[in-house]
Amino acid sequence: xxxxxxxxxxxxxxxxxxxxxxxxxxxxxxxxxxxxxxxxxxxxxxxxxxxxxxxxxxxxxxxxxxxxxxxxxxxxxxxxxxxxxxxxxxxxxxxxxxxxxxxxxxxxxxxxxxxxxxxxxxxxxxxxxxxxxxxxxxxxxxxxxxxxxxxxxxxxxxxxxxxxxxxxxxxxxxxxxxxxxxxxxxxxxxxxxxxxxxxxxxxxxxxxxxxxxxx
Ligand code: G3P
Numbered sequence: 001x002x003x004x005x006x007x008x009x010x011x012x013x014x015x016x017x018x019x020x021x022x023x024x025x026x027x028x029x030x031x032x033x034x035x036x037x038x039x040x041x042x043x044x045x046x047x048x049x050x051x052x053x054x055x056x057x058x059x060x061x062x063x064x065x066x067x068x069x070x071x072x073x074x075x076x077x078x079x080x081x082x083x084x085x086x087x088x089x090x091x092x093x094x095x096x097x098x099x100x101x102x103x104x105x106x107x108x109x110x111x112x113x114x115x116x117x118x119x120x121x122x123x124x125x126x127x128x129x130x131x132x133x134x135x136x137x138x139x140x141x142x143x144x145x146x147x148x149x150x151x152x153x154x155x156x157x158x159x160x161x162x163x164x165x166x167x168x169x170x171x172x173x174x175x176x177x178x179x180x181x182x183x184x185x186x187x188x189x190x191x192x193x194x195x196x197x198x199x200x201x202x203x204x205x206x207x208x209x210x211x212x213x214x215x
Contacts, residue, residue, distance in 0.1 A: 001174070001175045001179060001180065001181065001182060002023040002024065002180060002181040002182075003021055003022065003023055003181070003182060003183075003184060003189075004022065004023060004024040004025055004026050004052075004053070004055075004161070004181055004182070004183040004184070005017075005021075005022050005024075005025050005026075005050075005183065005184060005185075005186060005189065006025075006026045006027075006031070006163065006165070006183040006184055006185050007025070007027070007031055007185060007186055008027045008031040008032045008034065008035050008042050008043075008046070009031075009034070009035060009186065010035075010042070010045055010046070010049070012186035013025060013046060013049050013050060013186075014049055015186065016186060016189050017049055017050055019189075021189060022050050022052070023052045023053075023181070024050065024052035024053035024054065024055075024081075024181070024183075025046050025050050025052070025053075025054045025055065026055040026083070026105070026127070026161075026163065026183040027039075027042070027043065027046070027054075027055060027056060027057065027083075028055075028057050028083065028107070029057055029059065039056065040076060043056045043073075043076060043077075043080070044076060044077065047076075047077040047079055047080070050079075051079065052079060053079060053081045053103065053105075053125075054077070054079045054080055054081065055080075055081045055082075055083045055105045055107075055125075056073045056076070056080050056081070056082065056083060057082075057083035057084075057085075057107065058070055058073065058082060058083065058084055058085075058093075061085065061087065061089060061090075062089050063089045063092045063093050063096075066084055066089060066090060066093035067093045067096050067097060070082040070084065070093060070097045070102060070104070071097070071100070071102065074097075074102045074103075080103075081103040081104065081105045081124060081125065082097055082102055082103065082104050082105070083104070083105045083106075083107050083127075084097075084104050084105070084106055084107065084123075085106075085107055085108050086106050086107065086108050086109050086114050086117075086118060090106065091106070091117055091118065091121040092121075094106060094118070094121040094122060094123050095121045095122055098121070098122035098123075098124075099122075103124040103125075104122075104123050104124050104125070105123070105124060105125040105126075105127055105161065106118040106121075106123040106125065106126050106127065107127045107129075107163070108127070108129065109126050109127055109128045109129065109143075109147075110128070110129060110132070110133060110143070111143070112143065112146040112147055112150060115128065115143075115146075115147040115150065115151075115158075115160075116150060118158060119151060119154075119156040119157075119158040122158075123158045124157075124158065124159065125158065125159045125160075125161040125180075125181065126147065126158050126159070126160060126161060127161045127162075127163040127183075128140070128143045128144060128147060128160070128161075128162065128163065129163050129164035130143070130144065130162055130163065130164050130165060130166075130170055130174070131164035131165060131166040131170070132164045133164075134166070140164070140170075141170070141173045141174070141177065144160065144162055144173070144174055144177050144179055145177050147160050148160055148177050148178045148179060152178075159180035159181060160178075160179045160180050160181070161179070161180065161181040161182075161183060162174040162179040162181065162182040162183070163183050165182055165183065165184050165185070165188055166185075166188070167188060167191065168188060168191050168192045170182070170188075171184060171188065171192060
């Protein structure tokens with residue numbers, strides 16, 4: 001499974017990339033707004049740090065606007081993937097952008113029917129929002145299972161990108177189900193590394209080593 005980082009924070013991306021853990025980056029308008037900087041400036045800086053797919057989201061919601069904005073975003077850098085909302089106008093735009101060789105990430109997916117439509121339109125990635133389904137007492141992981149099964153049944157090329165990940169078990173479950181990618185907040189990347197027995201074991205080794213230091 002590929003690991004993307006879900007942030008526009010340059011320090012977070014630099015930290016995770018230094019561990020060799022980042023295959024790509026996803027951003028959205030809320031994440032860009034948190035930086036207090038412009039989308040283009042931040043996105044181009046991300047492209048310098050990570051050599052992989054970098055999702056940048058359009059703000060237009062009509063076909064012509066999404067295609068125009070999508071082409072502009074794609075022209076910024078070869079690694080840009082145009083993030084498009086899962087609405088009818090968005091899927092029309094995905095079809096047009098795909099025909100021009102521009103990669104797309106269809107976002108705000110909350111159902112299997114929506115995911116089928118996105119694959120039919122030619123999306124490069126589909127982003128089901130796991131955590132937000134859990135937030136309203138659903139089971140986000142069921143959606144991952146449905147989409148992975150459906151895409152396998154019909155050999156769709158669209159990759160399943162598990163998004164809105166909130167904790168390490170989301171990552172493990174998405175991997176067990178065969179999601180192609182999980183996009184993780186920086187905090188979750190560090191949570192994945194942690195184990196109390198690792199910390200306790202290291203503390204004991206270092207304490208024991210001190211007993212024979214200089215011997
Ligand atoms: O990038 C889209 C997605 O990962 C957002 O997550 O935590 O805002 O639901 P969240």
